[in-house]
Each structure stands twice: as C-alpha cells, then as structure tokens.
Amino acid sequence: MGKARTVYICSSCGAESSQWFGKCPSCGVYGTLEEEICNNSNNGNFSRAGWQSQSRNQAKKETPAQPRISVKFSDITEEEQPRINSGYHELDRVLGGGIVPGSLVLIGGDPGIGKSTLLLQTANQLSIRHPRILYVSAEESGQQIKLRASRLKVGRLENDSNGNGNNGNENHPTHEPNLYVLPETDLEEILRELESLKPQVAIIDSIQTLHFATINSAPGSVSQVRECTSALMQVAKRENITLFIVGHVTKEGAIAGPRVLEHLVDTVLYFEGDRYASHRLLRSVKNRFGATHEIGIFEMVDHGLDEVTNPSELFLSNRDEQAPGTATIVSCEGTRSIVVELQALVSPTSYTSPRRSTTGVDYNRLQQILAVLEKRVGIPLSKLDAYVASAGGLAVEEPAADLGMAIAIVASFRDRVVDPRTVLIGEIGLGGQVRLVSQMELRLKEAAKLGFKRAIVPKGQTYPSDLGLEIICVNKVIQAIVVAIPNNQNENENDFQEDEE
Incomplete structure (x- = not known):
C-alpha cells in the first residue's frame, strides 16, 4: 500500500495539480x-527507460x-x-437513425426534466423486441422504480392493437417485456452483472452516483466519474453492449464532472425544456454516427x-388572432425545419x-438588429424598450431568424399587423443587407405544408418553383419592411378575412 497524497483535480478539464489555485493552470x-486523496502505488508501472532502450536496440x-x-485502411x-x-x-x-450497437450515449438535463422517464419508457419498448434489457438505478430502489413504472404503464403485458389487453383471448397473444432492474451503486457489481447478463442495451441512472471502491473519493467526484465511465466503456465495447448513461448538469447547464466525460462517449444528448411547459426538447450536441444539432420533441x-x-x-400560436408585432420564421x-412565431x-x-x-x-442578435434598424432604416429605437420572444420558448439561435425579428420589431413600433400567411427567412448584415441562408428548400417546403401563401427570402437564393408559394426576393431590410408591412393595413386585413371565409 503506497502513501496517500493530496492532489487537486479540475472538474472542467480533468487536469491534476499538486497545489490549489484559484484558476486552473490548464484550462483557465x-x-x-x-481536493482529492489518492494512494501512490507502483503496481503495474513499467520502466520507460527500459522500453526506450529496447526500441533503440531493435x-x-x-x-x-x-x-x-x-x-x-484498405483491408477494412x-x-x-x-x-x-x-x-x-x-x-x-436524434441518434441518427437508431441505436448503434456497442455505442455509449450520454444524456444530460436538469433535475426533474424527464430523463429517467424517457429512458424507462425506451427500455420498456426495447424489452418487447429484445431478450435482455438492463436498467441500473443508482438513485432509486426497486420498489420506487416499480411505483414509477406503474404510473408509466411500464413492465406490463403488451396490449393488443385496440389497447384492451388480451383478457384471456388466445387470438391476441401478449409478450412479457424482458426488462431487468438492478438497484446498485457499486461499480464492480454492475460490471459483473453486465458480463453475466450480456444485455443488448443497458441504462445507467446516473453516473454521478456510482462508486468505485479502489478510489478514495466521494461519488460524483472528478476521478470517480472518469474511472467509472472508462470501466463501463471497456465492458460495453468488449461485449457489444449499448450503454445509455444519465449525467447530471451544473447550474451553467453543462454536464457535471470532467470534460473528458464527453470525449469518452460516442453521443452526447441534452434533454431541455421549461418545467412550467409541457414540451421537452432532446438535442444532439455530439454524435459520431449522425448529424449534430438534431432535435426530438416530446x-x-x-x-x-x-x-x-x-x-x-x-410553436405556432393562434394565427386567427391578428396582433401587432408578430412575424413567422x-x-x-x-x-x-420548424415554423416558429416571433413576438x-x-x-x-x-x-x-x-x-x-x-x-x-x-440577446446580442437583438442588439445588433436594433442598431441596424436605427442606422440604416431610421427608426428611433435607442430610447425605447424592446422585448422579443419566441412562441413556446424554443431556442432560435441561427441567423436566418434575423429578418423575422426585424419585421416583428418594426411592426410593433408602427402598431401594424404582418400578414399571418407570410414567412420571413434571411440573415441581416450590418449594412442592412439581407444575406443568403442554408437549407432554403427544406424551409419553404415546411411553410407550404402548413398552408402559408407567401415567403420573403434573400435575393439570389435558389428554391424550387412548384411549392405553391409566392416568393418575394429582397436584398435590403428596408425592402422587406415595405413588402411585409403595407401602408394600407385595412385592405390587407379585409383580404385575410375573405380568404378565411
């Protein structure tokens, strides 16, 4: 047994230091x-000098x-x-077309957002078609999981197509889900169960509550999270087991633990949403087997x-009620592609x-658009309060929402109503130009599918001509304002009411 020593490990990058600093020397x-206490041990060390001398002799x-x-590479x-x-x-x-066997998927989110609910329902669906699905709960007992599963209707016999169950009718056979539950926090016991059961998919809820006995630190510490994830990854890759790992998040919204945790796994998902709203967003941040920034909505x-x-x-509010200061992007x-209303x-x-x-x-995009509207269009907004929100609270971060945001601000300033059958797509430059955006065809197809009649897009943008949309191309933001907010507001409202009738 070696002598215990004290080290300081960065929870952001995982770098070690012999003394404490206010700022991490590695990531800043x-x-x-x-602070963590570890044991010095010479077991398993190899002589670097001997290896180097052997290489020189060879x-x-x-x-x-x-x-x-x-x-x-050609033989693969x-x-x-x-x-x-x-x-x-x-x-x-979000996963890129399905679950890849043998992959590691890390799911993070705020407490109570629904991570365990999503994974328990997914485990139930998988257990109907696969013989062995393991749900490892390090936070709840078996009785607690059973109570939650009863509310979610998880673990029961599969109902028939009418949802009435089998009721003793042999013409509608049922299948018992092969879902195994393991309430355990000891990592060694979990690894032994994985090697013995060999499940197709295993869920670890959560990685911050697991404990590795050989490490003298509390569960959730940097070294515990790193070593537990590394050990689970080795078993999963060797036995071709797909692992879903639940990770807690910090107050800044990042997954708690060392940053190396996100580098070890194949896919990183974030489960987002307002606890006061009913919808939840599952967002892909990293995916080795598919596109990133995909979202799934529950x-x-x-x-x-x-x-x-x-x-x-x-994410569209009631478009029958016309209100000033709204625009659709x-x-x-x-x-x-998602149609969202900006207010x-x-x-x-x-x-x-x-x-x-x-x-x-x-927030910075709003400040930039307000400055462009005052400088290039001449609208005095420097002494006015400005509030902008997306319907449903969906985070809209791409520049293609600039044109819709600008039109909504001008419509609120002039107390005018933008035609609810119009969508606005375009990025606004500092000179007042309306710049091109990507994936225009997908955006216009989504708008046409929902019944929109007109689209204001950047000039020079390529788009299909058989969508049934009136395409208006502009190259300046002031041109888009003139087209989207006509002076004769009454006639525009009458036309909309006639079309609705």
Missing part, C-alpha cells in the same frame, strides 16, 4: 480545482518493417452495422412522455437606459 477556468538491427497488430470492410429501433421515432432521429402528459409528430403546430435544427413589443422606456429582453432569442 476559475474555482474548478477540487532499431539498430536491420530488420524489415512490418505491422504488429495494425491493419491497412465497409459493412453497414444495423441499428436498433428504440420504439420512439424522435429518439431515433410532450409531458399524465402517463409519461409522448412524441410530437408535428412540432411546427406546437422557419428555423432549421439539424435536418428538421416583439416596443414601448417608451421609463428609465434612463432602455431595457432589452429576450426569450428564446439571442
């Missing part, structure tokens, strides 16, 4: 060094170079690995989480400096 983040001999265990076969259907189309979309109901098949309707998240309110300020507030929209 303040207040992240945590280099002196004139022997032909040949690989030891490496293979040529291009076999496409079949993916596992999770039972939820939204989860499969809705929290009384029996768990349900998929949202048409998310554009969720089409946002792209990965390969998904703006401009009012005289009661303070020395005007207030600026955003919900779901980047």
Whole structure:
C-alpha cells in the first residue's frame, strides 16, 4: 500500500495539480480545482527507460518493417452495422437513425426534466423486441422504480392493437417485456452483472452516483466519474453492449464532472425544456454516427412522455388572432425545419437606459438588429424598450431568424399587423443587407405544408418553383419592411378575412 497524497483535480478539464489555485493552470477556468486523496502505488508501472532502450536496440538491427497488430485502411470492410429501433421515432432521429450497437450515449438535463422517464419508457419498448434489457438505478430502489413504472404503464403485458389487453383471448397473444432492474451503486457489481447478463442495451441512472471502491473519493467526484465511465466503456465495447448513461448538469447547464466525460462517449444528448411547459426538447450536441444539432420533441402528459409528430403546430400560436408585432420564421435544427412565431413589443422606456429582453432569442442578435434598424432604416429605437420572444420558448439561435425579428420589431413600433400567411427567412448584415441562408428548400417546403401563401427570402437564393408559394426576393431590410408591412393595413386585413371565409 503506497502513501496517500493530496492532489487537486479540475472538474472542467480533468487536469491534476499538486497545489490549489484559484484558476486552473490548464484550462483557465476559475474555482474548478477540487481536493482529492489518492494512494501512490507502483503496481503495474513499467520502466520507460527500459522500453526506450529496447526500441533503440531493435532499431539498430536491420530488420524489415512490418505491422504488429495494425491493419491497412484498405483491408477494412465497409459493412453497414444495423441499428436498433428504440420504439420512439424522435429518439431515433436524434441518434441518427437508431441505436448503434456497442455505442455509449450520454444524456444530460436538469433535475426533474424527464430523463429517467424517457429512458424507462425506451427500455420498456426495447424489452418487447429484445431478450435482455438492463436498467441500473443508482438513485432509486426497486420498489420506487416499480411505483414509477406503474404510473408509466411500464413492465406490463403488451396490449393488443385496440389497447384492451388480451383478457384471456388466445387470438391476441401478449409478450412479457424482458426488462431487468438492478438497484446498485457499486461499480464492480454492475460490471459483473453486465458480463453475466450480456444485455443488448443497458441504462445507467446516473453516473454521478456510482462508486468505485479502489478510489478514495466521494461519488460524483472528478476521478470517480472518469474511472467509472472508462470501466463501463471497456465492458460495453468488449461485449457489444449499448450503454445509455444519465449525467447530471451544473447550474451553467453543462454536464457535471470532467470534460473528458464527453470525449469518452460516442453521443452526447441534452434533454431541455421549461418545467412550467409541457414540451421537452432532446438535442444532439455530439454524435459520431449522425448529424449534430438534431432535435426530438416530446410532450409531458399524465402517463409519461409522448412524441410530437408535428412540432411546427406546437410553436405556432393562434394565427386567427391578428396582433401587432408578430412575424413567422422557419428555423432549421439539424435536418428538421420548424415554423416558429416571433413576438416583439416596443414601448417608451421609463428609465434612463432602455431595457432589452429576450426569450428564446439571442440577446446580442437583438442588439445588433436594433442598431441596424436605427442606422440604416431610421427608426428611433435607442430610447425605447424592446422585448422579443419566441412562441413556446424554443431556442432560435441561427441567423436566418434575423429578418423575422426585424419585421416583428418594426411592426410593433408602427402598431401594424404582418400578414399571418407570410414567412420571413434571411440573415441581416450590418449594412442592412439581407444575406443568403442554408437549407432554403427544406424551409419553404415546411411553410407550404402548413398552408402559408407567401415567403420573403434573400435575393439570389435558389428554391424550387412548384411549392405553391409566392416568393418575394429582397436584398435590403428596408425592402422587406415595405413588402411585409403595407401602408394600407385595412385592405390587407379585409383580404385575410375573405380568404378565411
């Protein structure tokens, strides 16, 4: 047994230091060094000097170079690995088309957002089609999981297509889900169960509560999280087990623990949403087997989480009620297009400096658009309060929302109504130009599918001509204002009412 020593490990990058600093010497983040006690042991160490001298002696001999265990890149076969259907189309979309066998998926989110609910429902769907699915709970007992599963209708016999169950009718056979539950915090016991059961998919809830007995630190510390994840990864890759790992998040919204945790896994997902709203967003941040920044949308109901098949309707408010200061945009998240309504309110300020507030929209983009409208269009906004929000609270961060944000602000300033059948797509430059955006075809198809009649897009943008939309191309933001907010407001409202009738 070696002598115990004290080290300080950064919770952000995992770097070690022999003394405490206010700022990590490696990554430069303040207040992240945590004290840990570890044992010095010489077991398993090898002599670097001996290995280097052996390499030098081999280099002196004139022997032909040949690989030891490496293979040529051309010898690797291009076999496409079949993916596992999770039972939820939204989860499969975020994962890139399904679950990849042997992959590690890290899911983070705020407490109570629904991570355990989503994974327990997914485990139930997988257990119907696969013989062995393991759910490891390090935070709840078996009885607690059973109570939550009863509310979610998880672990029961599968109902027939009418949802009435079998009721003793042999014409509608049922299948008992093969879902195994292991309430355990000891990592060695979990590893032994994985090697013995060999499940197709295993869920670890959560990684911050596991404990490795050989490490003298509390569960959730940097070294515990790092070593537990590394040990689970080795077993999963060796036995071809897909692992879903739940990770807690910090108050800044990042996954708690060392940054190396996100580098070890194959996919990093964030489960987001307002606890006061019913919808939840599953966002892909890292994915080695698919596109990043894909989103899946769920809705929290009384029996768990349900998929949202048409998310554009969720983020569109009642378009029959015409209100000043609203504009409709089409946002792209990965390969998904979502129609979102932006709302703006401009009012005289009661303070020395005007207030600026955003919900779901980047604050710096709002400041930039306000400056462009005042400098290039001549609208006096420097002494007015400005509030911009996206309907439903969806985070809209891409520059393609600039044009819709600008039109909503001008409409609120002039107290005018933008035609609710119009979508606005475009990025605004500092000179007042309307710049091109990507994935225009996907955006216009989504707008046409929802019944929009007109689209204002940047000039020079390519788009299909058979969508049934009136495409208006502009190259300046002032041209878009003239087109989107006509002077004869009454005639425009009458036309809209006639079309609705």
